[in-house]
Amino acid sequence: MPLEKIKVIAFDADDTLWVNxxxxxxxxxxxxxxxxxxxxxxxxxxxxxxxxxxxxxxxxxxxxxxxxxxxxxxxxxxxxxxxxxxxxxxxxxxxxxxQEPIELIDGIDETLRRLSEKYRLVMATKGDLLDQERKLINSGLENYFHHIEIVSDKTEKQYKKLVKHLDITENEFLMVGNSLKSDILPVLNIGAHAFHIPFHTTWAHEMIDDKIDHPNFRSFAKASELLQIL
Incomplete structure (x- = not known):
């Protein structure tokens, strides 16, 4: 997996940046x-x-x-x-x-700080625009991100649109998230890279039965482990 080609790293928000x-x-x-x-x-x-x-x-x-x-x-x-x-x-x-206070995922602040020194970081999430903007501002993480993308759903079409907007190729894009269904599969399907960091609980709608075997896929136990290879 040619990680040296990656220029942009996108992070999911809920249960990747903060508890949701x-x-x-x-x-x-x-x-x-x-x-x-x-x-x-x-x-x-x-x-x-x-x-x-x-x-x-x-x-x-x-x-x-x-x-x-x-x-x-x-x-x-x-x-x-x-x-x-x-x-x-x-x-x-x-x-x-x-109105729940923001609880950051362990190690995410330091991980974003260090990665932002080497890559363009974006936040790519789905959900309610007002709520996600509020959480981002209250999280204190806003300044790490070059671009914020809040969509109604995460599909291959949406990811292709994001890659085009960022003016990069699919091979230069990496998505990091907790949902195999939303953050991983559609990204791999367009030829980009996807790293999975599972959260301890997952909504039934986001679960998949199949195991993923793909050269552009990796799984990590926590966010700080990204720093070992990026």
């Missing part, structure tokens, strides 16, 4: 507990996931779409008998998630 999925898992647990009088927790969680998947093409990713799905799922689970108080609690849960 943990807050969603906690919210799901609280949601299921609130609706337990209507449906067992495991079934409620499955119904919530199904609602999220149905809404994804319409709402996209992020906390605000998640909050709307919480309310819709609660209506279905309770057969429309949920109280206004419960609706309010779900809305407040969404607002609280939007």
């Amino acid at each position: 999925e943990t807050f969603f898992r906690k919210a799901e647990e609280e949601f299921c507990a609130l609706l337990e009088e209507y449906l067992p927790k495991e079934e409620a969680n499955k119904l919530l996931f199904d609602v999220e998947m149905q809404n994804l093409p319409l709402y996209g990713y992020g906390i605000k779409p998640f909050t709307l799905s919480l309310i819709e799922a609660a209506i279905k689970i309770s057969n429309g008998n949920m109280t206004i108080d419960l609706v309010q609690r779900l809305i407040e849960k969404g607002k609280a998630m939007l």
Whole structure:
């Protein structure tokens, strides 16, 4: 793998730069507990996931779409008998998630600082524009990045567009992220490089069954390990 040709390194944001999925898992647990009088927790969680998947093409990713799905799922689970108080609690849960303090992934600040001395760094993430911009500003990492790309979804088309915008070739582009589905596979498919740093929990929608065997792919336990080869 000709790493010496890499000019630009793109980093995913959620669960690569800072903690994110943990807050969603906690919210799901609280949601299921609130609706337990209507449906067992495991079934409620499955119904919530199904609602999220149905809404994804319409709402996209992020906390605000998640909050709307919480309310819709609660209506279905309770057969429309949920109280206004419960609706309010779900809305407040969404607002609280939007105001969670930023918790950086261990070692990411130093890793970005050192890599920024040798490469152009960009942040490439999906989700709600306002929320992701807020998190980036509050993270203190903004100055490391040459370019910020926030998209509705991460596809081969979007990555090709990003590479073209950066005025480089696919072989000069490296993506670093925690999601095999969003950060790794589409990048490898366009001929670029992709490094995987798994987070301890992964949303079911981002999971894949197949193992990846590709010359442009590597996996690391933590961000600081990137400095050993880049």
